[in-house]
Amino acid sequence: MADPQIGEMVLYDYIRPSLLAGQYRMRVQTDVTVTTTATPLPGEDFHFDVEGPRFSLAPSEVAGVFPPRNGHGPFDSALPHVALGRRTLPWERALGDAYTAPPGQTPYPFLALVLLEQDECEILHDQALTDVVPGAVFTRLGSPAGIRCDAVEADEQLLRGILPMPEELQLLTHVRQVNVNDRELAAGDSDGYFAVVMSNRVPRAGGSYVACLVSVEERTDLLPTTDPDGAFHGGVLDGVLVAQIAESSELAPSALGTSVTAPQADAMRLVASPATAAHAATAAVSAPVAATSGTQLQVGKLLDRQRLGLGAVVLHPKARLVLLHSWTFVCEGDGTFRQLMQALDVGMMGDVDPASKLAVTDTGHITIDVTDRLGAPEQSWYRGPLVSEPLTRDALGPYHSADQARRVVAETGAENISYASAFEVGRLLAAADARLAQELMRWRRGAFRASSRQGSVVTLKDAMHLTAITDPREPVALRYTVDVLDKITAGIVAPVDPFGIERVLGSPLLQPEVIAQAFGLESVADARVLLGEEPGLAAPVTVRAQDRVLGTVDDVLGDEVGLAALADVRAAAIDAVRIQGEGELR
């Protein structure tokens, strides 16, 4: 399905996870049949767990709640809901063995949102799981060891009256896909799907509530199974246990005559009542209980009546539920959004109720009391930046001081300090910000520096007759240097032999012909060899590291550079002889 557009959302009945949370065993088997003989290969078992939130829920899993957390408002026409960022979460666990839906049918969620008034319940933190759920439920949950969780404790009868039936749970839980660009409910990394769990209880005006997201996994002992259809069969008194306030010994089953067991008695809340009345009541209670022999409705009715007169008390056993998430809100304040909006006093800025006796001119100015700089109290006109009609923009600016913006109204002679105060408030706000002051300085300094550069450049241009500089931001010094060098070197002819090599080579002692003639050599080639022309001046020069006195053979052998030079000389001499010899042989 296409993603929803902005402002749209798509609702799904449920999104079933591929595997419910739990422990799984995977068995791999391969059936092989060899010529009609089955020879199965040995299989193997793997175990794995699918884990998910069970007894606690990370706050980050909760994407949004309504009514708002700690909110105050008229929520008395809203059904509270919680949005969960994990779309499959409500269906990741089975509600109970009796409530498993076949594929294709709506599964039963294991989460319920229970709305309780503040004084109806108590939030308990860090409880052992065994203290929260009854033993039978603990066993059905698989007896997980060492689990501690939060819990909500409330009157069992109340919970039975409020908790939705399993079929209702199905209807109260759905998946919502919203446009992720939409602001609401969409965290940045969300895929746009949210599982939403609704409550079935409407807050009443004036109440303060705790909304509790509870796990009802295996809590079929608390969930009602029949829809109360209006016929009164028990109602609030159905199953209520009664007891007389007295010593703890009197809570024993025999004394009460009802099915209160010792642990249940412990769970009962005892409400103190005058001891004398209690003792007097004991006998009165015992007799009817015995007489009606277990018809609890009658017992309850009877005792409820007697409670008023005799101080007998209906005891309400408490029940606890695993609490995954909770938040509080107060349902107070009047009016819905619609009512508030339609009752608004609409007007332009400057419209005032005549009864308020505030004098506003038609331009929107009001008089305010000020003390002028001489210390005299006086009245001035003031108008804020929010005006009732479009104004033209003051073109006289910029102003450099507040006094420039002070005006006197001709008709009244009073001063109009609107713009002067605007100036001052701007100045004060800016002065309070150290960083702004620094940046202002930087802004100005940059301008001053650029200005002085420009001045220098113009002066330079005029003085030096520079032509190339057009942009004052260019590096002037570089341009200037290049320009100056150009001018200096202009007209100077480059020297022919800048390093004097030609002149040196031209000296008579380096002319092979002259040498050959002077020393009576056979050929010019001999003279070239003698002059060592071949590597010539182009050869790399080996410099001896330092002049040392080579006194011993070791010194000589250690002088590598010298030895290398000698080797070179020898090689050159051998080469010369070889050239000669080859010439002769030829």
Next chain:
Amino acid sequence: MRVPATTARLALHARLTHPAQEAPLQPEGALPPYMESFLAHLRLLVGVPFEYLVPDDRLLPPESIRFFYLDRSWTDRVVDGAVAVGQIGSREEAHYQARAAVLSQRLDQSERMVRPLQRGTDFVDAKKASDADRTPAGVVTGFLLRSSAVRNWPHMDVRAYDRTIGEPFKTADPEIVAHQLPLLRLELLAPSVMIALFQGEPQMVLLEEPHHGVQFGVRHRGAGLAVPLRNGKGEQVKVGDDAVPVTVPTRPGRTDVVRVKALRDALAADPRGVPQTGSGAFAISVLDPPWRQHFQGTEDHADTGVPLDRVFIHVADAVQQPLVLTGVTTVLGLGG
């Protein structure tokens, strides 16, 4: 508290990618980013104490909304005042005198980046977007809303349109979006006071109940509860102008606990409603779509030629008449 306009990362990036690595080569006209952002915020009155905006609380009584034009001269003075910090001599004054016009033009553009900045957009990106918008500074309008609705319905949607649009309409429709005025600022000044600034002059302003309200709602009807019948798109099924109420059954003895299944059956009994196939359909039925409040229809007679009951003497026209002109020049001794 303002978010700094530039961060160490940005500053480092600017430093490293600067071609000359040398401050003097920086063009002189560039405003330091923080300063530009600060002044743009001031232009939209961010940080200006509330007493300056509403000098007397009788101007904004409880449960009221006041529309206004923004006085540009006033905000210009605020900026003048801010720049006056450290303006100690004629040199600084001359500097500002020379640059005020350019600065003002620049701020006309950069005031459009205030809202993106407030919403956490990177300064560089926000500035790029605001610089790309070359439309000259126009009228800025807005409203102040003082109501408990502001506190109780946080994040309500505020939109302004330059023409009146009849309900129902889709806010995402491109046709409609084209008429929407840009929002320059939308902020709470106090828990129950909201200010909004629009770029342009709206003909219609909408305040919409926040969408996370996409709540499940019931209506109090007499002593009991009811939900209006809805079709598959969440729209109310109407007979004439009236919605079709479906009474919400509650558990006996507990008038605040809804019999969900019975309600579903009651909803399914009416073929005009959404077919009750599961929890999704049920959710649609009990959804309470956001309320959308229109503010529109107040006729503005400015520049419409509607005759007023006051008589104006058109001085400029009169002066142009030859006879009067001669008279005036004679009186003023200009005739020569």
